Amino acid sequence: MKILIGIYFFLLHLINLSKSTTPNILIFLVDDLGYGDLGCYGNSTIDSPNIDSLARDGARYTQMYSAAPICTPSRAGFLTGRYPVRLGLTSNDNRFRTFNSPGQPGGLPHDETTMAEIAQKLGYRTGLVGKWHLGLGRNGEHLPTRHGFDTFFGMPVTNVQTCGNKKIYNLIGGHGEVLDRSFLSYWITLTGKVWLTFIGIAFATWYFYSRKLAFIILFAGAIGFFGGMWYTLSFTLLSRSSCLLYRNETIIEQPVHLENLTLRNTNEAIEFMKDTVTIHKKPFFLYMAYIKVHTALFTLPENVGRSHHGAYGDNIEELDWSVGQILQALKGLDIENDTLVLFSSDNGPFLERGIEAGFCGRARTVDGKLSEPLRGAKGQTWECGIRVPGMLRWPGHIISGQIIESVSSLLDFYPTLLKLWNVSSLIDRPLDGVSLWLQLNLINQTLLSSSLFNVEKERDTLFHYCGSTVTAVRQGKYKAHYWTPKWDEGLHACPSVTICPCLSNQHSPPLLFDIEADPAEELPLDTQKHSKILSLMDVAVQEHKATLIPVPNQLETLALPWLFPCCKTQGWTRVFRLITNSCQC
Structure with missing residues (x-):
């Protein structure tokens, strides 16, 4: 099947070389950015002039929705244009709604075609800088380099409080302040019903049957209780060893050093663009998937206190600086007019983090009034969890300053690129997104193939999973x-x-x-x-x-200790470091 797909795209590549429909593609996808976190969406306490310029010079969407309200499924849907349930990357079990360990065997299925794979086959040089969170698998079989990206510099899982030497499981007070909680307390809250059942069975056994068997049951329960604690602290995102930084398929930091990571990611992105344009002489497809603003929050020391909105505002303003540097690099390379830019967020703000979280924002009603703050948060299908900022810019092609109020989705960028490249979707992989071109006012409406334009559909229904x-x-x-x-x-x-x-x-x-x-x-x-x-x-x-076809679930598997990455170790040294939770380089 993959061979046939390769031949198909090679022929399309030959066709498209003769057309001016292969601009550079630059995608900014932020982690957990709230609808109300940017100036162009009404925030008056955080400065974001560079990001705001994308809205001023392009199109801003007021009803852009993520593909899912949480990281892994949202990113999977974005890269494939398909509801993540079709990919086996969803779960109703709260423990498995995202990849929670680099030791899980699952990942983005290889029979799915990412937009990067299509771009690669059309002659683009493709790169991912930042967050992946779509699985590592056995021997890195699910890393970005196995899904259409020529280069990868970033975190294969995600940044969490653990990566910043903080606790994932702390509570939040009524004013958003962080309330300390021990892991033991969290573990009892999480698994208490299981252990109470064990104790109940043991006492019933003691009373009605055998004291010896009751002791065995209690002993087995104790092993499970404390063994589960050790496993969770060693092989899930509660371990700092899960905070990995990769270059392509090699670990270069474990745990990652967060403080200057945005600076390093920015430099990587700029170097990728420069090398592609000047050395490889190809168009580029760059997926800049920011580690920010998911907690743990981090900034360079000189950016601490720069905003009027505390540590979260500092992070947004450092993010804005990064976007500005990359946009300036486009100008320096004289390719600004040859680059289609998308900016968005994977889901709404992580309000469980209190004052370290973003703002849900307010939206304009049909009569022009500002609403109350949007309801909900990340992980929910209330508006705050799924309505995200969305901007498209392509100087010389997309008319600047336009506001798009129609219902749109991050599922739509995939078919939008297919339309631009004059590529039809694969028959056995129906897309759930619709092209965004119908909504946009273009300077040259003949830019896109009229034959495809005539058969484009508008969205009837958007399903929020x-x-x-x-x-x-x-x-x-x-x-x-x-x-x-x-x-x-x-x-x-x-x-x-x-x-x-x-x-x-x-x-x-x-x-x-x-x-x-x-x-x-x-x-x-x-x-x-x-x-x-x-x-x-x-x-x-x-x-x-009725259109859903059952597929293997990729998320609902526990981390396998022998799959957990441990840099620069082999044999018994690796075993010792895994057991003692001491993998580092």
Whole structure:
């Protein structure tokens, strides 16, 4: 199959070489950036002039939605243009909603074709700088270099509090302050029901059957309790050894040094662009997937205190500096007009991190008023968890200063590139996104192939998945919630369990909102008066589910200690370092 795909794209490459439809592609994807974190989206306490310039000089989307409300599935959907449930990269189990260890065997399936693979076959030099989070697998079989990227410099999993010598499992106070919590307390909260069951069985055995067997059960339970603690602290994201930095397929830091990582990533991105243009003399496809602004927060010492919004604001402003440096490099290489730029975020802000999290933001209602802050957070399909900033810039092609208010998705960038490259999608891999070109005002409308333009479709329905379940549906201005999370008291988040589970509250009939009039989702509509809308949504959900083909789940596997990366070690030295959680270089 891969050979046929290769021949297909080689022929398309020969065709496209004669057309001016191969601009450089530069993608800025930020981690956990809130809808309200940038000046061009209404923030007045954080300066982001370089990012704001993308909105000024291009198109800004007011209703751009992520492919999922959390990292791994969102990034998978973005790179493939397909709902992540089709890829086996979703889970309703809160422990497995993302890759939680570099030792898990799963990853982005190789029978899926990323936009980087298409670009590579069309003659682009492709690079990823920053965060991957789509699996490592056995012997690095799922690293970016196995999915269409010529070069990779970054973290194969993700940055978490552990990487900054902080605790993932701390609680958050009523004012967003961090409340210290021991791992033992967190472990009991997480697994307490299991151990209470063990103790109950042991006491029942003692009372009704055998004291000796009861002691054996208690001993086995103790081994499981403390063994589970050791395993979790050694082979999941609670271990600093999981904070890896790779160059291509080689570990270069374990754990990663965060403080100057944005500076290093920026330099890597600029060098990649320079080398591609001046040495390789090819167009480039650069996926700049920022480690920021996921916690642990980090900045260079000179950037501490530069904003009026604390450590989080400092991170945004350092991010903005990085974007500015890369945009300036485009000018220096005289390729600004030959580069299509996308800027967005993988999901909403991680409110479980309190004052270290972003801002959900406010949206304009249909009558021009500002709404209350958007509801929810990362990991949820309330608006705050999935509505993200979105900007497209291509000087000389996309008319500057336009605002796109139609419902759009990060699933859409894949078919947008296919349209630009005059490439048809593969028949056995139906896309869930739609091209963005129909929405855009272009300086030269004949830029794109009229034959493809005529058959482009508009979106009827957008399905919002939380885990493996459609928890919300958007049709036109209406949005229905079939499931919502149960928040910790006084919050719109769930720090007690790290992030809110998807399936806490089921709604039948669903909660229905007019998002154009009520983007904050405060005023549920009378479902009896809108029964026709709900019926259309129900039909759409059933028709969508009928297109899903069962695939192996890539996330719902525990980390295998022998797959856990440990740099520059072999044999018994590797075993010792894995057991003692001391892998480092």
